Amino acid sequence: xxxxxxSPRHEVTEMGxxxxxxxxxxxxxxxxxxxxxxxxxxxxLLIYFNNNVPIDDSGMPEDRFSAKMPNxxxxxxxxxxxxxxxxxxxxxxxSRQGTSTDTQxxxxxxxxxxx
Amino acid sequence: GENxxxxxxxxxxxxxxxxxxxxxxxxxxxxxxxxxKQELGKGPQLxxxxxxxxxxxxxxxxxxxxxxTAKHFSLHIxxxxxxxxxxxxxxxPYNFNxxxxxSGTKLNVKP
Numbered sequence: 001x002x003x004x005x006x007s008p009r010h011e012v013t014e015m016g017x018x019x020x021x022x023x024x025x026x027x028x029x030x031x032x033x034x035x036x037x038x039x040x041x042x043x044x045l046l047i048y049f050n051n052n053v054p055i056d057d058s059g060m061p062e063d064r065f066s067a068k069m070p071n072x073x074x075x076x077x078x079x080x081x082x083x084x085x086x087x088x089x090x091x092x093x094x095s096r097q098g099t100s101t102d103t104q105x106x107x108x109x110x111x112x113x114x115x
Numbered sequence: 116g117e118n119x120x121x122x123x124x125x126x127x128x129x130x131x132x133x134x135x136x137x138x139x140x141x142x143x144x145x146x147x148x149x150x151x152k153q154e155l156g157k158g159p160q161l162x163x164x165x166x167x168x169x170x171x172x173x174x175x176x177x178x179x180x181x182x183x184t185a186k187h188f189s190l191h192i193x194x195x196x197x198x199x200x201x202x203x204x205x206x207x208p209y210n211f212n213x214x215x216x217x218s219g220t221k222l223n224v225k226p
Contacts, residue, residue, distance in 0.1 A: 056210075101146060101147040101166060101208075102147075104149075105161070108157055109158050
């Protein structure tokens with residue numbers, strides 16, 4: 001199993017630019033989660049999908065952030081326009097059923113730097 | 116909502132010694148408690164988990180204990196090795212399938 005795949009692994013951009021992060025969940029997993037990790041706030045859940053449908057986006061910080069899951073094997077997290085405070089490591093995770101007793105498997109993350 | 120507190124934030128042990136990391140949670144309905152290990156430049160990886168119907172679970176040098184009455188659970192690593200050096204996170208569920216993560220413990224195993 002290839003695990004959760006994220007791209008790019010590193011992204012450096014300038015303030016105001018659009019950033020798109022990509023995720024391929026583990027095949028057969030029905031739930032997908034986007035997290036952001038910073039020193040100040042730790043691991044925060046931004047949004048999660050169940051069967052490609054967004055279930056809870058209450059963690060999305062602002063309207064500048066949007067996420068899509070057009071099919072079971074692909075999701076994107078977009079930031080437009082990006083700001084320096086968006087600099088963080090963004091993780092995608094997936095789980096089989098998305099229940100509270102279901103293990104979440106994390107990807108390697110995308111380190112985003114907004115100058 | 117759930118709240119997870121993790122202690123200590125840093126832990127330094129000598130190789131071969133044991134390490135213990137503790138977490139407390141607030142939601143009495145929580146029923147699943149995973150522990151993740153995050154190495155530098157990588158995503159968190161599950162190392163052990165425990166469900167609320169058991170009090171302890173072991174996997175070689177790693178064990179997790181759960182006290183539902185006191186609402187705390189702990190990670191125990193015995194015979195620590197340098198490759199155990201990493202950041203460890205506990206987590207507890209809230210709502211349907213969201214997890215709160217602890218703030219992390221940076222473990223340093225000195226050879």
